[in-house]
Amino acid sequence: xxxxxxxxxxxxxxxxxxxxxxxxxxxxxxxxxxxxxxxxxxxxxxxxxxxxxxxxxxxxxxxxxxxxxxxxxxxxxxxxxxxxxxxxxxxxxxxxxxxxxxxxxxxxxxxxxxxxxxxxxxxxxxxxxxxxxxxxxxxxxxxxxxxxxxxxxxxxxxxxxxxxxxxxxxxxxxxxxxxxxxxxxxxxxxxxxxxxxxxxxxxxxxxxxxxxxxxxxxxxxxxxxxxxxxxxxxxxxxxxxxxxxxxxxxxxxxxxxxxxxxxxxxxxxxxxxxxxxxxxxxxxxxxxxxxxxxxxxxxxxxxxx
Amino acid sequence: xxxxxxxxxxxxxxxxxxxxxxxxxxxxxxxxxxxxxxxxxxxxxxxxxxxxxxxxxxxxxxxxxxxxxxxxxxxxxxxxxxxxxxxxxxxxxxxxxxxxxxxxxxxxxxxxxxxxxxxxxxxxxxxxxxxxxxxxxxxxx
Numbered sequence: 527x528x529x530x531x532x533x534x535x536x537x538x539x540x541x542x543x544x545x546x547x548x549x550x551x552x553x554x555x556x557x558x559x560x561x562x563x564x565x566x567x568x569x570x571x572x573x574x575x576x577x578x579x580x581x582x583x584x585x586x587x588x589x590x591x592x593x594x595x596x597x598x599x600x601x602x603x604x605x606x607x608x609x610x611x612x613x614x615x616x617x618x619x620x621x622x623x624x625x626x627x628x629x630x631x632x633x634x635x636x637x638x639x640x641x642x643x644x645x646x647x648x649x650x651x652x653x654x655x656x657x658x659x660x661x662x663x664x665x666x667x668x669x670x671x672x673x674x675x676x677x678x679x680x681x682x683x684x685x686x687x688x689x690x691x692x693x694x695x696x697x698x699x700x701x702x703x704x705x706x707x708x709x710x711x712x713x714x715x716x717x718x719x720x721x722x723x724x725x726x727x728x729x730x731x732x733x734x735x736x737x738x739x740x741x742x743x744x745x746x747x748x749x750x751x752x753x754x755x756x757x758x759x760x761x762x763x764x765x766x767x768x769x770x771x772x773x774x775x776x777x778x779x780x781x782x783x784x785x786x787x788x789x790x791x792x793x794x795x796x797x798x799x800x801x802x803x804x805x806x807x808x809x810x811x812x813x814x815x816x817x818x819x820x821x822x823x824x825x826x827x828x829x830x831x
Numbered sequence: 832x833x834x835x836x837x838x839x840x841x842x843x844x845x846x847x848x849x850x851x852x853x854x855x856x857x858x859x860x861x862x863x864x865x866x867x868x869x870x871x872x873x874x875x876x877x878x879x880x881x882x883x884x885x886x887x888x889x890x891x892x893x894x895x896x897x898x899x900x901x902x903x904x905x906x907x908x909x910x911x912x913x914x915x916x917x918x919x920x921x922x923x924x925x926x927x928x929x930x931x932x933x934x935x936x937x938x939x940x941x942x943x944x945x946x947x948x949x950x951x952x953x954x955x956x957x958x959x960x961x962x963x964x965x966x967x968x969x970x971x972x
């Protein structure tokens with residue numbers, strides 16, 4: 527489903543698209559509105575593709591269906607309300623429209639949410655997860671839990687598949703301050719951690735690990751995060767950082783990024799009710815376990831955003 | 832889609848950025864509508880939702896002969912306010928002059944207000960005796 531959508535969008539892009547040099551000097555206003563609609567339709571198709579790609583592992587995870595109705599409603603509400611500013615920020619850094627204005631970012635974030643909801647309804651329906659005998663609350667819960675990662679995917683798709691949008695994005699990211707970098711790290715952490723966060727395995731692994739395993743995993747996570755950020759030379763990596771010494775780069779970037787990854791992981795566990803009635807030791811272990819994918823996501827965030 | 836950085840004059844991107852297409856407003860509007868709907872439904876449940884413990888009722892939907900015995904189709908409904916996980920349902924079939932026969936099924940999840948269906952197998956015809964259905968227990972998710 528994703529491939530045809532992406533393919534169709536690419537065709538639209540070349541046909542109606544981002545780059546028609548012969549029209550630049552002619553009467554632009556006449557065709558501009560139609561062109562803008564066409565371009566936006568192409569972006570929306572891409573958004574559906576991205577949402578599907580990012581959300582399908584979760585749409586096919588039984589814990590996601592269960593969480594939709596077993597999660598306490600106010601946690602679900604907090605989760606939803608926390609996701610909204612993230613969508614807004616993502617729309618700014620990676621939106622599927624090359625825009626700068628607040629109205630447009632807001633519209634993009636809302637459109638991404640619509641894409642997430644529609645995709646979740648269709649996909650969950652197709653997979654036989656919505657049906658008679660379920661209350662409205664259960665259906666809305668299930669759809670919402672799945673729609674949040676899907677709408678993140680919808681926004682990220684703009685950067686992943688888009689041509690011109692990617693360029694604009696990169697241009698903006700060059701001026702990204704500390705807050706921007708932190709935001710991108712958080713989104714990256716969520717992006718990767720979310721794929722495993724709802725599963726029972728997080729709890730199970732934490733039970734099976736000794737505290738020594740936990741400490742070792744922390745060291746490995748930090749090492750991996752640091753290597754991804756500094757030594758492997760990923761695209762989007764800040765060149766100047768290479769000049770700093772190891773201690774400075776660790777304290778200035780890697781350790782704060784890992785701390786953010788741990789916070790993201792703790793928040794996910796809390797939202798999914800994993801921390802309830804659990805001892806502090808177990809919560810710490812679970813946070814560290816989920817912190818591994820979160821740290822990898824934080825380190826490689828600039829690849830996806 | 833490799834593009835040279837300075838290939839495009841600045842006014843092109845400015846012109847596109849200034850047009851918020853109709854479709855964009857429609858998509859954003861639908862998003863806002865869906866968001867309000869979802870927040871409304873979840874918020875209402877968070878504020879006024881029923882928080883009572885699960886109350887699981889089991890009822891017989893039908894019975895039929897199947898190869899190897901008889902099948903009693905059952906439906907469990909949770910009238911409480913919270914989800915019940917691993918709901919064990921037992922059916923006991925008592926016939927005159929015979930040992931009682933039991934059938935058992937476990938439902939992964941029965942959310943509040945929702946129902947799930949399943950079945951119990953017996954070797955004897957349930958119509959010939961008395962069938963008692965009940966939920967034996969659950970786990971909080």
